[in-house]
Amino acid sequence: MSERITGTIERINGSLIVGKFEQEAKMGDLVEVGNLKLMGEIVRLREEIAYIQCYESTSGLKPGEPVVDIGTPLVAELGPGIMGQIVDGVQRSEMELWELTGPFISRGANISPLNRKKKWNFEPTVKAGDKVVGGDIIGTVQETEMFVHKILVPPDLEGTIKTLTGGVYTVTDTVGVLETDSGEIDLKMMQTWPVRVGRPIKERLTLSQPLITGQRVIDTFFPCAKGGASAVPGGFGTGKTVILQQIAKWSDADIIVYIGCGERGNEMADVVEQFPEIEDPKSGKKLIERTIIVANVSNMAVSAREASIYMGITIGEYFRDQGYDVALMADSTSRWAEALRDISGRLEEIPAEAGFPAYLADRIAEIYERAGRVEILGSEQNYGSLTLLGAVSPPGGDYSEPVTTTTLRFIGTFWALDSQLAYRRHFPAINWLRSFTRYLEVAARWWSEFDPSWERTRALALRVLEEAAEIEETARIIGEKALPDDQRLVLLVAEMLREGFLVQSAFHEIDRFCSPEKQVALLKIFTDFYNSTRPLIEQGVPIDQIRELDVIREIMRLKEREGEEPIKDARSTMNVQISALAKQYEVNSQ
Ligand SMILES: Nc1ncnc2c1ncn2[C@@H]1O[C@H](COP(=O)(O)OP(=O)(O)OP(=O)(O)O)[C@@H](O)[C@H]1O
Numbered sequence: 001m002s003e004r005i006t007g008t009i010e011r012i013n014g015s016l017i018v019g020k021f022e023q024e025a026k027m028g029d030l031v032e033v034g035n036l037k038l039m040g041e042i043v044r045l046r047e048e049i050a051y052i053q054c055y056e057s058t059s060g061l062k063p064g065e066p067v068v069d070i071g072t073p074l075v076a077e078l079g080p081g082i083m084g085q086i087v088d089g090v091q092r093s094e095m096e097l098w099e100l101t102g103p104f105i106s107r108g109a110n111i112s113p114l115n116r117k118k119k120w121n122f123e124p125t126v127k128a129g130d131k132v133v134g135g136d137i138i139g140t141v142q143e144t145e146m147f148v149h150k151i152l153v154p155p156d157l158e159g160t161i162k163t164l165t166g167g168v169y170t171v172t173d174t175v176g177v178l179e180t181d182s183g184e185i186d187l188k189m190m191q192t193w194p195v196r197v198g199r200p201i202k203e204r205l206t207l208s209q210p211l212i213t214g215q216r217v218i219d220t221f222f223p224c225a226k227g228g229a230s231a232v233p234g235g236f237g238t239g240k241t242v243i244l245q246q247i248a249k250w251s252d253a254d255i256i257v258y259i260g261c262g263e264r265g266n267e268m269a270d271v272v273e274q275f276p277e278i279e280d281p282k283s284g285k286k287l288i289e290r291t292i293i294v295a296n297v298s299n300m301a302v303s304a305r306e307a308s309i310y311m312g313i314t315i316g317e318y319f320r321d322q323g324y325d326v327a328l329m330a331d332s333t334s335r336w337a338e339a340l341r342d343i344s345g346r347l348e349e350i351p352a353e354a355g356f357p358a359y360l361a362d363r364i365a366e367i368y369e370r371a372g373r374v375e376i377l378g379s380e381q382n383y384g385s386l387t388l389l390g391a392v393s394p395p396g397g398d399y400s401e402p403v404t405t406t407t408l409r410f411i412g413t414f415w416a417l418d419s420q421l422a423y424r425r426h427f428p429a430i431n432w433l434r435s436f437t438r439y440l441e442v443a444a445r446w447w448s449e450f451d452p453s454w455e456r457t458r459a460l461a462l463r464v465l466e467e468a469a470e471i472e473e474t475a476r477i478i479g480e481k482a483l484p485d486d487q488r489l490v491l492l493v494a495e496m497l498r499e500g501f502l503v504q505s506a507f508h509e510i511d512r513f514c515s516p517e518k519q520v521a522l523l524k525i526f527t528d529f530y531n532s533t534r535p536l537i538e539q540g541v542p543i544d545q546i547r548e549l550d551v552i553r554e555i556m557r558l559k560e561r562e563g564e565e566p567i568k569d570a571r572s573t574m575n576v577q578i579s580a581l582a583k584q585y586e587v588n589s590q
C-alpha cells in the first residue's frame with residue numbers, strides 16, 4: 001500500500017471539501033475527511049490543493065480538521081458474499097446499515113463491503129504445479145443454491161500454483177500460493193478492482209444472441225442483444241421501473257445487477273424491502289439469490305449516487321468474467337447525470353447544455369461502452385456478456401433534453417415510453433413508432449429457428465401498425481366511416497395487434513411472460529388474419545362484416561391463455577369463419 005499523504009481542511013462547500021495536502025495527492029484517490037473519517041474522493045487537483053467530494057453529509061466539519069489520502073481509488077470488493085447483497089454506491093451493505101440505523105444512516109459507519117467473518121466452502125479446480133493466468137478459475141464456492149461463484153486469478157497475475165487447499169475459509173484467508181516472476185503471492189477468494197476502470201478482456205465479440213425478456217413488444221419488435229445496451233426513456237409514471245423489473249425477473253440472463261439511483265428515500269425503501277421478496281420464476285426461489293442491488297438512500301451525498309453506476313458495472317463485469325450472461329439495470333441514469341451536474345456545479349466548471357458539464361457525453365459513452373459480449377481472460381476460450389439497460393427520466397417527458405439525446409448515440413435499443421399510452425393504460429407504454437433497435441439482424445437469425453418467416457411476419461405487423469398511424473391522421477379529419485374499406489381493415493388489424501399483442505400486463509398470471517414460441521405463433525395469427533381478409537375486401541366484402549367475425553375476440557384473448565391448443569383452435573375457427581364469409585359473399589353476388 002502506498003504512503004498516506006496527509007493535510008488539513010481549508011474550505012467546506014456542501015459535500016465538496018477543499019483540502020491542502022503536504023505533498024501532491026492523487027486524482028481519484030479516496031480520502032478520509034475530518035475527525036469523523038468520512039469517506040470522500042479527490043475529483044480535482046491543483047498541486048497540493050485537492051477538491052474532495054464527500055460520500056456523506058459534511059455538516060459539523062470544520063476547517064483545520066485532518067484529511068488523509070488513503071492511497072487507493074474507489075474499488076469494488078469482489079468475492080463470495082456479494083450475491084444477494086444490497087449495497088450503496090460505495091458498496092456499504094444497506095442491510096447492515098439499515099439494521100444499525102434505519103433509513104437515516106449514521107455518518108462514518110465503517111462496514112466492510114464483503115463480510116470478513118463468514119466462511120465459505122472453497123473447492124479447488126486446479127492443483128499445485130498448474131500454470132495459471134489472469135482470469136483462470138482456481139476453484140468454486142456454492143454461494144447460493146442456484147449460484148456457483150467461480151474464484152478467478154486476478155486479471156493482472158500469472159504464475160504457477162505452489163499450493164492450493166480446499167476447505168472452509170473467509171474471503172481474506174489465504175487459500176493457496178502463486179509463484180510469479182516477481183515472487184510468491186497469497187491467493188485469496190476476494191479480489192478488488194477500481195470501479196472507474198473496465199475490467200480487462202481478451203476480445204470484444206460481435207453480438208450474436210438476443211436477450212429474451214418474455215415481453216412481446218420488446219422481443220418481437222425492438223429486441224435487445226446479450227451484451228447490448230438499451231435505453232428506456234419515459235416521463236413520470238410511464239412504466240420504466242416495471243419494465244426493468246420485468247426484465248430482471250423474466251429475461252434469460254444468469255445474473256442481475258440492479259442499480260437504483262432513486263432520489264426519493266421511500267422509493268429506495270421499496271427496493272430494499274420488496275426486491276428480496278420477488279420470486280424467481282425460473283427456480284421458484286427468490287430472485288435475490290442471483291441479484292445484486294446497488295441502491296442509494298435519499299440522504300446519501302450526490303457523489304455516492306454518481307459512483308453507484310460504476311460500482312454496479314464493475315460487479316457486473318466480475319460475473320461476466322466468470323462466464324455468465326449478466327443483465328444490469330440502472331433506474332434511472334438521469335439521477336446519475338444530475339449528480340454529475342451537481343458535482344460539476346460545486347467545482348464551478350463552465351456548464352454546457354441544461355447545466356450539465358461538457359463532458360456528459362464522454363461519461364455516458366464510457367458507461368455504455370462497458371456493455372458487451374466478450375472473450376474473457378483465462379487460458380481457455382470462454383465467453384461472457386454484460387447487457388446494460390438504462391432508464392432515462394427526461395424532465396417533463398421531453399426527449400430533446402441532453403441526457404436522452406446523448407444516450408441515444410451510444411445504445412442499440414431505444415424503448416420510447418409514451419405518456420399518452422400510459423394514460424390510456426396501454427402497458428408496456430413502449431411507443432412502436434418512436435422506438436428502434438439496431439440488433440434486428442442478431443435477433444432475426446435466432447428467431448428464424450422457430451420460424452423461417454419471422455422477419456417477414458414481423459415486418460408486416462410493424463407495417464400495419466405504421467400505416468394505421470397515418471390512416472388515423474386522415475380519419476381524424478374525415479371520420480373513420482369515410483375511409484375506403486382496405487384502410488379500415490388496416491385500422492382493424494392494428495387495433496387487434498395493439499390490444500392482443502402489444503399490450504401485456506406485468507401483473508397477469510399468464511400474460512406477464514410470453515415464451516418465444518408463443519410470441520411467434522401469436523404474431524402469425526394476426527398477420528394471417530390480415531392476409532386472408534385482405535382478398536375479401538378486394539372481392540367487395542364490406543369491412544363491417546369482417547369486423548363482426550366472432551374469432552376476432554377469440555384471437556385477442558389468446559395472449560391470456562396457456563399452451564398451444566387455444567392458438568391452434570383459434571386458427572381453425574378463423575379459417576372456417578373466413579371461408580364461410582367468402583362463400584356467402586360469392587353466392588350473394590351471383
Ligand atoms: N407492464 C405493465 N403492466 C401493467 N401495469 C403497468 C405496466 N407498466 C406500468 N404499469 C403501471 O404503471 C405504474 C407506474 O409504473 P412505474 O412505476 O414503472 O413507472 P415509472 O416510469 O418507473 O415511474 P417514476 O417516474 O415514478 O419512476 C405501475 O404502478 C403500474 O400500475
Ligand SMILES: [Mg+2]
Pocket residue numbers: 240241242331
Ligand atoms: Mg420508476
